[in-house]
Amino acid sequence: MNQSNEPNTHPLAAIQSMVRACIQCGTCTGSCPxxxxxxxxxxxxxxxxxxxHLDRIMTSRTFILCSDCYTCTLRCPRGLxxxxxxxxxxxxxxxxxxxxxxxxxxxxxxxxxxxxxxxxIRELEFMSRYFTTVRNPMVPLRFAPMxxxxxQKGKVELGFGHATDTPLAPLFDKVAAMDQAxxxxxxxxxxx
Amino acid sequence: xxxxxxxxxxxxGSAREYDLATRAVLAAAxxxxxxxxxxxxxxxxxxxxxxxxxSLSLSARNLALAEGMASxxxxxxxxxxxxxxxxxxxxxxxTDADGRARxxxxxxxxxxxxxxxxxxxxxxDVLATDLGSGGLAPLxxxxxxxxxxxxxxxxxxxxxxxxxxxxxxxxxxxxxxxATGADVFAWEMGARCCGAALVNxxxxxxxxxxxxxxxxxxxxxxxxxxxxxxxxxxxxxQAKASRIAGEDLSISVLYLPQLLGLAMGLSxxxxxxxxxxVILEGVREKIER
Numbered sequence: 001m002n003q004s005n006e007p008n009t010h011p012l013a014a015i016q017s018m019v020r021a022c023i024q025c026g027t028c029t030g031s032c033p034x035x036x037x038x039x040x041x042x043x044x045x046x047x048x049x050x051x052x053h054l055d056r057i058m059t060s061r062t063f064i065l066c067s068d069c070y071t072c073t074l075r076c077p078r079g080l081x082x083x084x085x086x087x088x089x090x091x092x093x094x095x096x097x098x099x100x101x102x103x104x105x106x107x108x109x110x111x112x113x114x115x116x117x118x119x120x121i122r123e124l125e126f127m128s129r130y131f132t133t134v135r136n137p138m139v140p141l142r143f144a145p146m147x148x149x150x151x152q153k154g155k156v157e158l159g160f161g162h163a164t165d166t167p168l169a170p171l172f173d174k175v176a177a178m179d180q181a182x183x184x185x186x187x188x189x190x191x192x
Numbered sequence: 193x194x195x196x197x198x199x200x201x202x203x204x205g206s207a208r209e210y211d212l213a214t215r216a217v218l219a220a221a222x223x224x225x226x227x228x229x230x231x232x233x234x235x236x237x238x239x240x241x242x243x244x245x246x247s248l249s250l251s252a253r254n255l256a257l258a259e260g261m262a263s264x265x266x267x268x269x270x271x272x273x274x275x276x277x278x279x280x281x282x283x284x285x286x287t288d289a290d291g292r293a294r295x296x297x298x299x300x301x302x303x304x305x306x307x308x309x310x311x312x313x314x315x316x317d318v319l320a321t322d323l324g325s326g327g328l329a330p331l332x333x334x335x336x337x338x339x340x341x342x343x344x345x346x347x348x349x350x351x352x353x354x355x356x357x358x359x360x361x362x363x364x365x366x367x368x369x370x371a372t373g374a375d376v377f378a379w380e381m382g383a384r385c386c387g388a389a390l391v392n393x394x395x396x397x398x399x400x401x402x403x404x405x406x407x408x409x410x411x412x413x414x415x416x417x418x419x420x421x422x423x424x425x426x427x428x429x430q431a432k433a434s435r436i437a438g439e440d441l442s443i444s445v446l447y448l449p450q451l452l453g454l455a456m457g458l459s460x461x462x463x464x465x466x467x468x469x470v471i472l473e474g475v476r477e478k479i480e481r
Binding site for chain 1: 235238387394398
C-alpha cells in the first residue's frame with residue numbers, strides 16, 4: 001500500500017500516469033478559456049509533466065488559472081482526466097507551500113478551516129481569516145466594494161443567529177490520518 | 193415527485209434568492225422538497241486540491257444523511273459546483289468498491305455510512321426532464337412575451353458528467369424559457385466558463401471571462417443562470433468588468449426559477465427579486481407587471 005513512501009517515487013508520478021497517453025494535439029489549449037493568461041499552455045504543461053520538470057511546473061501559474069470548466073477533459077481525444085490533473089498540480093504546489101501560490105493556498109485553506117469549525121461556510125469569518133493570513137492590505141481593499149454591496153443586501157452570513165453548527169473536526173482528522181497512511185490512493189481513485 | 197433538497201452554502205448566503213425561487217417554483221409545480229437534515233458544505237473547489245478523499249467524504253456525508261431519511265427520492269442540487277461534488281462522490285460510491293470503502297472508513301468518524309443509492313440531480317435536469325416545458329406551461333399565469341432571454345448554463349452542470357444536455361451546445365433551457373412566452377436569445381456563450389473563483393483569486397483573468405459573456409449578451413433583455421457562482425460573477429462583478437472593458441456591459445441577471453416563477457404569477461417577494469443586484473429599470477417594468 002505504501003509504495004509512495006519509497007524515497008525514489010517522483011512527486012509527479014501519479015499525474016504522469018494520468019497524462020502519459022497525451023499525443024500533444026493541443027485540443028486542451030485550444031479549448032481552455034484561460035489559456036491566454038497562462039505562462040505554459042495546457043498542452044505544454046502535460047509535456048513538462050511527462051518530462052518530470054517539477055521546478056518549472058511549480059513556478060507556473062497555469063494550474064492556478066484552471067477554473068475547473070472541464071472543457072479540455074470533455075474534448076481530449078485520448079479521454080484523459082486533464083481537469084483532475086490540473087487540480088492535482090494545485091495540490092502539489094499547496095503541499096510544497098510554494099511561495100508563488102500562497103494567496104490561493106491561503107484562500108482554500110481558510111475556506112476549509114471554516115468548514116471544519118462550523119460545517120458550513122461563513123463568508124465573513126472566512127474572508128477575515130484569509131485577509132489576516134495574506135497580510136496584504138490591497139487584497140481586502142479589492143473585495144471591499146463587493147462585500148459592502150452584499151452586506152447591504154443581507155447576503156453575507158454575519159456570524160450570529162446560526163441555526164446549525166456542525167463541527168467536522170473528527171471527519172477532517174480521520175481523512176488526514178488516512179491520507180498520511182496512503183497518500184497515493186487519491187490518484188488511483190482519479191483514474192478508476 | 194419527492195426530492196431530497198441540498199441547498200449548499202451559497203443558497204443560505206449570497207444566493208438566497210435562488211433558494212427562495214427554487215422552493216417556490218417547485219412547490220407550485222407540485223414537487224415535494226425535503227431538506228437534508230444537518231447538511232454540511234460539499235468542500236466547494238477548495239477541498240479537492242488539498243485532499244481528494246476529503247472532497248469525496250464531505251460530499252458523501254450529505255448523501256449518507258439523505259439515505260438515512262425515511263422516504264425515497266433523488267438528491268436535488270441547485271448549485272452546479274455542489275452538484276458536481278456530490279455527483280463525483282456518488283459515482284465513486286456506486287462504481288468503485290475500494291473508493292467506497294475508503295469514503296466509509298472516513299465517514300465512520302462521524303458515524304455515517306453512504307451506499308450511493310438514488311441519484312444526484314441538478315435543478316435544471318429536474319426542471320427540464322421531470323417537470324418539462326409541457327408540465328410547466330399549463331402553470332404559467334401570464335406571458336413574458338417581448339422579453340429576450342439569454343440562457344446561461346455555465347460549466348459544471350454540463351461537464352464532465354453528461355447527464356441531461358449537450359455539454360458543448362446545451363439546449364435544455366430553451367423550451368422552459370419559451371414556456372414563459374419569452375424569446376430565447378441566440379448566442380454561443382451559454383456553455384462558456386464564467387471564470388469561476390478566478391474572479392476572487394486572479395481577478396484580471398476572471399473579469400475578462402465575465403466581460404466576454406456580458407458583451408455577447410448585448411441585445412438580450414436578461415441572462416438567466418442556474419449556478420450561484422455564475423450568477424454572482426455576471427451580476428455582482430459587471431460594474432467592475434464594464435470599467436475594465438471600457439464599455440457599459442450592464443444587463444439584468446436572473447436565476448432560471450425566478451423567471452419561471454414570474455410567469456407562474458408568483459410574487460417578486462416570494463422569488464427574492466429584491467436580492468438580485470442588477471435588474472435594470474426597463475426589464476423590471478416588463479417582468480413585474
